[in-house]
Amino acid sequence: MPPRMPIESGVPDPFQYMHPIMVRNYGAWKHHERPRPGVLCHTSKNGEQIWTIRAGTQRQMDVYTIRKLCDIADQYAEGYVRFTIRSNIEFMVSQESKVAPLIDKLTQEGFPVGGTGPSVSMIAHTQGWLHCDIPGTDASGVVKALMDELYEEFIREDMPNRVHITTSCCQINCGGQGDIAINIQHTKPPKINHDLVANVCERPSVVARCPVAAIRPALVNGKPSLEVDEKKCICCGACYPPCPPMQINDPEHSKLAIWVGGNHSNARSKPSFQKLVAAGIPNNPPRWPEAAAIVKKILRVYKEDARDWERLSDWVARIGWPRFFELTELPFTKFHIDNWRGARRSLNASTHIRF
Amino acid sequence: MSKPLHNTPMLDQLEGGPWPSFITGIKRLATDEGKSYQPMMIDLLGQLEHSYQTRKGYWKGGTIGVIGYGGGVIPRFSEVASQFPASKEFHTLRIQPPAGMHYNTALIRQLCDVWEKHGSGLIAFHGQSGDIMFQGTTSDNVQSAFDELNEMGFDLGGAGPAVRTGMSCVGAARCEQSCANEQKVLRTLVNNFLDDMHRPALPYKFKFKVSGCPNDCMNSIERADMAIIGTWRDDMKVDQAEVKTFVSKKSRKYVIDNVISRCPTHALSLNDDDSLAVDNRNCVRCMHCINVMTKALSVGDDKGITVLMGGKRTLKIGDLMGTVIIPFMKLETQADYDRLRGIAEATIEFFAENALEHERTGEMIERIGLVNFLEGIGVDVDPNMISEPRQCSYVRTDTWDEEAEKWFTRKAEQQAAAT
Ligand code: SF4
Ligand code: SF4
Numbered sequence: 202m203p204p205r206m207p208i209e210s211g212v213p214d215p216f217q218y219m220h221p222i223m224v225r226n227y228g229a230w231k232h233h234e235r236p237r238p239g240v241l242c243h244t245s246k247n248g249e250q251i252w253t254i255r256a257g258t259q260r261q262m263d264v265y266t267i268r269k270l271c272d273i274a275d276q277y278a279e280g281y282v283r284f285t286i287r288s289n290i291e292f293m294v295s296q297e298s299k300v301a302p303l304i305d306k307l308t309q310e311g312f313p314v315g316g317t318g319p320s321v322s323m324i325a326h327t328q329g330w331l332h333c334d335i336p337g338t339d340a341s342g343v344v345k346a347l348m349d350e351l352y353e354e355f356i357r358e359d360m361p362n363r364v365h366i367t368t369s370c371c372q373i374n375c376g377g378q379g380d381i382a383i384n385i386q387h388t389k390p391p392k393i394n395h396d397l398v399a400n401v402c403e404r405p406s407v408v409a410r411c412p413v414a415a416i417r418p419a420l421v422n423g424k425p426s427l428e429v430d431e432k433k434c435i436c437c438g439a440c441y442p443p444c445p446p447m448q449i450n451d452p453e454h455s456k457l458a459i460w461v462g463g464n465h466s467n468a469r470s471k472p473s474f475q476k477l478v479a480a481g482i483p484n485n486p487p488r489w490p491e492a493a494a495i496v497k498k499i500l501r502v503y504k505e506d507a508r509d510w511e512r513l514s515d516w517v518a519r520i521g522w523p524r525f526f527e528l529t530e531l532p533f534t535k536f537h538i539d540n541w542r543g544a545r546r547s548l549n550a551s552t553h554i555r556f
Numbered sequence: 557m558s559k560p561l562h563n564t565p566m567l568d569q570l571e572g573g574p575w576p577s578f579i580t581g582i583k584r585l586a587t588d589e590g591k592s593y594q595p596m597m598i599d600l601l602g603q604l605e606h607s608y609q610t611r612k613g614y615w616k617g618g619t620i621g622v623i624g625y626g627g628g629v630i631p632r633f634s635e636v637a638s639q640f641p642a643s644k645e646f647h648t649l650r651i652q653p654p655a656g657m658h659y660n661t662a663l664i665r666q667l668c669d670v671w672e673k674h675g676s677g678l679i680a681f682h683g684q685s686g687d688i689m690f691q692g693t694t695s696d697n698v699q700s701a702f703d704e705l706n707e708m709g710f711d712l713g714g715a716g717p718a719v720r721t722g723m724s725c726v727g728a729a730r731c732e733q734s735c736a737n738e739q740k741v742l743r744t745l746v747n748n749f750l751d752d753m754h755r756p757a758l759p760y761k762f763k764f765k766v767s768g769c770p771n772d773c774m775n776s777i778e779r780a781d782m783a784i785i786g787t788w789r790d791d792m793k794v795d796q797a798e799v800k801t802f803v804s805k806k807s808r809k810y811v812i813d814n815v816i817s818r819c820p821t822h823a824l825s826l827n828d829d830d831s832l833a834v835d836n837r838n839c840v841r842c843m844h845c846i847n848v849m850t851k852a853l854s855v856g857d858d859k860g861i862t863v864l865m866g867g868k869r870t871l872k873i874g875d876l877m878g879t880v881i882i883p884f885m886k887l888e889t890q891a892d893y894d895r896l897r898g899i900a901e902a903t904i905e906f907f908a909e910n911a912l913e914h915e916r917t918g919e920m921i922e923r924i925g926l927v928n929f930l931e932g933i934g935v936d937v938d939p940n941m942i943s944e945p946r947q948c949s950y951v952r953t954d955t956w957d958e959e960a961e962k963w964f965t966r967k968a969e970q971q972a973a974a975t
Contacts, residue, residue: 204623204624205623205703206623206624207622207623207624207625207702207706207711207712207754208706208707208711209711209750209751209754210706210709210710210711211652211711211743211746211747211750211753212652212653212654212655212711212722212742212743212746212747213652213653213654213655213709213710213711214654214655214739214743215654215655215656215658215729215739216739217654218654218658218659218660218663219656219658219729220658223658223729223730224729227728227729228728228734228737230728230730230731230732230734231732231854232732232850232851232854233731233732233850234850234851243730243731243732251730253730257575257576258576258681259575259576259577259578259581260578260680260681261578261581261678261679261680261689261691262578262581262678262679262680262681263581263582263584263585263677263678264585264668264671264672264677264678264679265581265584265585265677266576266581266584267664267668267679267681268665268668270664271661271664271665274661275661280660280661280662281658281659281660281661282659282660282661282664283656283657283658283659283726284653284657284659284681284682285657286723286725286773286774286775288680288681288682290681293730311574311576312576313574313575313576325684326684327684328680328683329613330604330607330608330612330613330614331578331600331604331691332615332630332632332646332648332691332692333613333615334613334615334616334617334632335613336613337613338611339604339607339608341578342570342608345570345573345575345577345578345579346570346573348573348575349572349573349574349575350573352573352574352575372870373869373870373871374869374870375684375869376684377684377775377778377779377869378775378778378779378869406913406914409912409913409914410872410914412871412872412873437870437871439871439872445616450611450612450613452610452611452612453611455611463778465772465775465776465777465778465779466770466771466772466843467770467771467772467777467840467841467842467843468770468771468842468843468844468847469818469819469820469842469844470820472772472777472778472877474778474875474877484611486566486608486611487566487567487569487570487608488569488570508813508814509813509814510814510818510844510848541874542873542874543874
């Protein structure tokens with residue numbers, strides 16, 4: 202028998218799985234309100250309404266958890282759900298009377314209802330030790346530990362504006378930009394297993410991968426291998442994925458760094474990338490208390506000092522970086538001053554100084 | 557009786573606390589008597605605990621795929637299989653979700669059944685790539701799992717140097733700010749490049765992301781090689797009665813502090829009678845005022861999209877935002893969609909031919925200059941593509957007159973087309 206060939210169907214048509222009210226009013230929505238944290242109410246131009254109840258999940262779920270969510274959707278909602286980009290699940294219902302019982306049931310089953318408006322939503326994250334081939338930490342674990350601590354901020358809406366947090370297990374930063382990002386930051390050059398390099402790595406492409414041209418081909422113990430100019434190396438780990446014998450992860454020296462002010466929305470200011478504020482934080486499983494303490498401190502200060510609707514980046518733009526470091530009590534070091542290409546853009550070429 | 561669970565003192569500490577625990581979920585699978593995945597999940601927990609204890613990962617890649625495709629499965633082989641043999645293979649299938657991530661429970665239950673039968677019982681909704689991640693199966697089961705999902709209407713996503721799985725926001729399905737038919741844009745683009753997705757042969761990855769408005773909920777400017785963002789050209793809509801209600805409910809000061817003075821281009825003014833004046837020619841469609849006054853303000857009627865290209869994270873030259881390539885185009889007729897598809901085709905073709913190995917579109921543009929890229933894909937220069945003109949005089953301008961002539965000709969053509 203010839204082998205079965207794939208049906209190259211691509212992205213499935215969503216209408217077959219969409220709540221009928223959403224199908225009927227596709228492209229015809231008028232406005233929305235947030236009657237309480239975790240709930241959205243959209244009204245269409247045709248006068249129809251739909252209530253959305255948003256709940257947090259652990260993202261990678263066992264089939265029992267997923268089926269429990271389906272049971273809840275069938276019994277308390279209308280059998281239609283969707284997921285947000287931050288792995289929150291949304292239940293859509295056509296009647297307001299269904300909202301409260303659904304919230305009660307979700308809460309009772311351990312799914313926090315929230316993540317809407319000016320709250321701290323679920324942390325967007327990468328995979329980590331459970332599945333990735335290059336991870337320096339376990340983003341899933343960091344997220345669980347942090348969301349336990351930020352639970353109240355998820356189920357309430359009392360931040361100045363929404364807060365998106367991300368975590369990433371390596372400097373490739375698959376978790377993406379965030380108001381606050383917790384990422385691995387290596388501090389030592391790769392340790393090379395010279396016996397394996399020739400067999401495992403395509404040496405020219407590894408050489409090409411290094412952003413600072415620190416890698417060169419070399420003969421080590423008579424075998425073709427690679428060597429790293431450790432003075433040049435910025436410990437980015439870019440060489441590790443194409444060449445696993447160049448081990449960058451280090452139980453002691455792979456640290457966490459915290460970045461703030463990433464914002465993809467165009468609202469008010471143009472989108473911005475996150476900036477380094479703290480590094481050298483221990484990668485300390487299973488609950489990463491040192492990283493959690495810094496994140497909570499930043500959130501506390503932001504909540505106290507920012508004005509309504511200011512994202513973290515808007516707030517810092519108003520108060521200035523010196524004040525940010527003063528308020529958060531984080532040390533300002535030489536590492537905060539950029540020296541990568543285009544860095545002059547980030548220097549203060551004016552006498553604009555707050556006293 | 558199954559083999560005993562490994563001791564997991566560190567993972568156990570991730571079971572307490574109010575947030576749902578992925579460890580509790582994995583343990584549920586590891587204690588699922590008689591299920592084919594049980595031994596795998598027992599050893600998976602063992603290996604994960606080992607990672608927590610030693611602060612290192614123990615997975616390596618390899619080559620595993622399905623017949624007919626060159627990518628889409630993430631192979632994982634354990635480096636500590638001698639200690640944890642049952643999870644020595646733990647491959648992931650990236651499966652593309654319905655656009656906008658809509659599901660009904662019947663579908664989700666079916667997905668669970670497939671993964672209970674062929675995999676680990678662990679599914680992530682969704683990975684950062686935008687795929688449903690069916691996490692963990694053996695080399696032998698990859699094909700059978702895929703076949704069943706594929707028969708249900710689901711296809712593998714992208715991995716490696718390929719067109720990747722895209723994402724589109726909920727958009728028109730449930731958001732009044734939507735200016736585009738997001739799911740149609742996503743399906744038009746991604747489904748046109750399935751060959752480039754399933755048979756990775758590009759210099760590096762290429763991602764499409766689609767957001768219905770400049771709030772850019774899909775993070776497309778920062779994360780997509782080609783970002784499509786809905787916008788509008790005519791005046792925003794103002795319901796003055798709702799403006800007045802909002803002002804009386806929230807106070808003048810609140811409106812001035814949180815709406816008027818936050819407009820980046822000072823395009824708003826609160827009139828003495830508490831109605832709102834909008835300078836639409838200077839509104840840059842940032843969305844702020846519309847986000848705050850959801851009932852009073854809304855997007856205009858003459859909708860279309862802005863296309864930005866070149867967004868990506870650090871590797872290798874540093875973070876790059878996508879930049880404007882098409883300031884505005886309508887997206888209504890089939891011809892409009894064909895034009896968008898043509899732009900994507902020209903871009904990917906140019907990328908395939910001109911990017912260096914492992915270079916993203918943004919890095920290529922940085923290396924060759926935006927103008928060379930625009931000429932390559934046949935797009936004319938436009939002042940909306942820049943924040944400001946060049947500051948440096950190091951440029952040859954000997955063909956200035958010809959270039960100026962092109963601009964005037966184009967302007968004349970546009971004017972003729974408009975009348
Ligand atoms: S860690 Fe980064 S800088 Fe160091 S050798 Fe590898 S690629 Fe180059
Ligand atoms: S959408 Fe933004 S730029 Fe336009 S008027 Fe409102 S605040 Fe100003």
